[in-house]
Amino acid sequence: MVPSLLFEVMLIGLLGIGSQWLAWRYRMPAIVVMAVTGLLVGPIFGLINPEEDFGDLYNPIISVAVAIILFEGSLNLSFKELRGLGKPVFRISTVGAFIAWILGSLTAHYIAGLSWAVSFVIGGLFIVTGPTVIMPLLRQSKLRPRPAKILKWEGIIVDPIGALLAVFAFEIISFLTSSNPDGSKLLMFFAASIFAAIFGWLCGRGIGWMFETGHIPEFLKSPAVIVVVIFCFTGADEIMHETGLLSVTAMGITLANMGISSVQEMRHFKENITILLISAIFIMLTASLKIDTILHIFSPNIIGYVLLMMFAVRPLSIFLSTIGTGLTTNEKLLVGWIAPRGIVALTVSSYFATVLLAEGYEDASILTTLTFGLVIFTVIAHGFSIGWLAKKLNLSMEGKPGSLIVGSNKFTVELAKSLSKLDVPTIIVDNNWERLKIARESGVPFYYENMLSEQTEYNLDTIPYEYLIAATDSNSYNGLVCTTFMPEYGRMNVFKVSPYNKDEKNAMEIVSKVGGRVLFKKDVTLKDLIEKIDSGFVFRQTTITEQYTYKQYLQEKDEETVFLYLIKPSGQIKYYSEEMRTVPGVGDTIISLMPPNKEKKKIQARLYN
Template sequence: MIDSLLLQFMLIGSLGVGSQWIAWRFRLPAIVVMSIVGLLVGPVFGLMNPEQDFGELFKPIISLAVAVILFEGSLNLDMKEVRGLGRPVFRIVTFGAFISWILGALAAHYVAGLSWAVAFVIGGLFIVTGPTVILPLLRQAKLKPRPAKILKWEGIIVDPIGALLAVFAFEIIEFIMGTNVNPSELLLFFLASLFAVILGWACGKGVGWMFETGYVPEFLKSPVVFTVVIACFTIADEITHETGLLSVTAMGMTLANMHISSIADMRHFKENISLLLISTIFVMLTASLTQETLVEIFNVQIIGFVLLMLFIVRPLSIFLSTMGTDLSKSEKLLVGWIAPRGIVALTVASYFASILLESGFEDASILISLTFALVFTTVVAHGFTIGWLSKKLGLSMEGPPGVLISGGSQFATGMAKTLEDLKVPVLIADSSWERLSRTRAAGIKSYHGEILSEQTEYYLDMTPYEYLIAATELDSYNALVCTTFVPEFGRNNLYQLSLSDREGDNLENLVHTIGGRVLFKEGASWEELNIMVESGYVFRKTNITEQYKYENYLNNIDSEAVILFIKKPSGKIEFFSPEVENRAENGDVVVALTPPSKEFEKIQEKLEEQRKENGNKKQKK
């Protein structure tokens, strides 16, 4: 057992972030890796037990972390995003949640053997999915926009609703059992929930107003939001337990729909904080489980309950609640299967286990085991099947990494056509119909609109594209595009054309601090590349083989040619850049923009070979 709390903090952070990296590197569900790591350092090897070691600080740390995670998720709930999905989302988070509550309670009573009182409390809690588990799965699976948005909205909205349902069920139980016969307690509960929503809305509006009117300097905006989120959660939660989650969700949604630029700018910072919290909190929770809890998970009643929740309760609640909506059968199947439970279920279950036991419900002793069994099973089952199932149902955007090109031109169209020939998804975005005319004529997929506009994220699905090339004639605009999309694509996957050698544009120092990697070779600017294409230069694809190695290719290529990129057999694209040394290997395809004379020579050589072959055939006859 590690005695030092400081060492435990370090180890928890390292294990959490390390789990995320392993999941990314080997394309595994991050939640599964974190759960396994937590179990190994906790109940399996006994290196730590954060719940015991942190003492009274454990629950406040978990609660505040959940509040920040839920707030960050609700910052993405812009009403514009659910255009055309309003009815299915509303039905799922209302009727679907209610059906799931009732069916879950029935399963808990008849299969898990819980009393009606405990069954209705836990049934309300188990409707939650939540951003801690849904958002990592959505990043992994690359779903099409419709099912992805439905799962995201359900997870974030139902998270506080599930906790409140559990509290409401407990209040009803106390009332029925006679331990609390005052009906005003129920009224106070509903008033507290309403107060939490109003508080969240007021905090969101207040923060938004201060940001818009300049009452908060730029360097204090993130700390102010962080502090207000904690205050909003704490005030509501102190009045009635678990209403704090409702409050921060209302605050996040309010800010998201005010469309304040400052909030959009800090969203990526909040995402990073949320990712760190998810990584550490999941390790802390699983490491705090006991060996007795793990053994109890294999109880036949618990296994039966989990299977029923997976294969009956969830699918049935989704199919019944979405009847009459425009969701396809495939979408209903996917949404009906994917419902992983996460941090909120674990934390709230531990709270109710203690207060139900204090109230005399002895069967509540298995709630921790029951909850972890459901959480771990759903996380593993849904984490490993979401990608496979979405592909089978035709709801996945999974495929070779695509290329998004900003700026329509002859060069961009030619390169896009070459990428398309190599089965690489490609799209050209431009705000000018005129510049897109040749793109559309060539049959290349295009998007008409300003790529830097906030509307773009609602109308353009960027999921299939892993690389972005800023290829307009304006160097400063290219740098701005690359800088804007760093959080979405990563700096290593952002490229811009070489700087133009024009007077007054002194951008040489600028590109080293902002923007993307410079493409191709020095001097291959927008003007030069388009002049080449207009002069008859051609996009030539060359296969690298054992017989024709990359060294042979470099020796034979024209000195005026511009080598563009290498396509790997895996589908990966490696663009040439002065900043990176590229090397093609056996099986790769190298694409270059070559002079027409070189292409003419190649054609002549092929014609000459054909003449010789025909002559040989005649002689044999």
């Protein structure tokens, strides 16, 4: 056992964030790493048992964490962004979710042996997939846009719905299965639910109004939102249990649809606090499990339940709900297989396990075990099979890895055009419509939004792009973009134009300390590149062969030539950077920016020979 409760709090935080880092470093599902970590320090080695050690504080901590996680998820439900998502997404998120709830509940009752009330609660919870587990899988598999869009938006939309469905299912089934059904109690619940929704709406409108009118300073906005979320959850829950989740969901949806810029500016804070809570809560939940509970996962009824959920319930709900939507059989097969349950499902199920046990449903004791089994099996099975299955079904985006360029200007547009000529997927992102005029007139694909906004994260399909280039005229913004997306793209795939300034003594310190590798040369800035374009520099392709070696190419090139990138015969792109050693080989094609006089001489030589 640990020496003190304070030490245990420190250990939980360290293990949670450490597991997240380990998962990122070695490209593993974070939920699996956290599960193994929690089991090792909890039931296996007996170092901690948070449920016992925290005592009466354990359940309130879990409840508050679930409230904040659900609020963060509901902040993504902007009605404006949901328009035009298409029939498949709408049908899967409504009809498909309902079918999955009914089939999942029947499976829980007849296969897992749970009571009707517990079955319908868990059936509602297990319609949730969630963006926290879906998004990494989509990037890993490089799915085509349509199935990727369906899976992504299903996770975003259904995420907060599952918990609310579980709440209503619990109350209705409890009423229907009661030996002495009391209609007034059910009416009271619905009245309290209406109050909770209105209360959440008022909390959302109130904090939104204070943001818009400047009644809350910038440094207090994020803490104020967290406090109001807890107030909103607790206020509704004290009036009637289980309605707090509905209240915070209503608050999040209200804020998401008010169009407040401050809400978007809290993106990083929301992500940070949610990751911290998810990591800590997951360690606490798994560390509190008992050995008997873990072994129970491998009992025939739970194994049977998990297999039916994966191989029958999910595929059936997708195939039935997408009839007449235009999806191909291959797309239905893929979407019908991929449905990993994540941390939200486990944290919310733990919350409901406590509620159900308090109401006298003894079979709810295995709720966490059942959820844990489904989470682990689906994450591992879907995580390791999605890439293979996508290729087998011809739903994987094969071809050269694309490049996402942040910043529209003369140089980036010409760079994008050179990449497009080589069939490399390319897009330019900028939040200034005037700057995008160059890209629009050149026919280069573009996206009009701030790269750091949450709308971009959920609306822009970044799956085809393995490289990110920050090339705006703001060095600080370039550095922030690189730092933000480095965990997602990887340190080797994130670049920025050089912030080097001959007039600044500390220029090299800026170059080395701000995130992202410097493109091309440290002494060639974006301003220099644009000036070269204005002075007539051209993009030129040169293929290295056994007859025309790289050494010969270096001898003949002009001193002002800037090496940009090379493409290998396999289609792999390598951008030039002084921080990375790039040595072209036979068959590689080098793309460089060279002076016009060199090109003119070559043209003249061809004309006179």
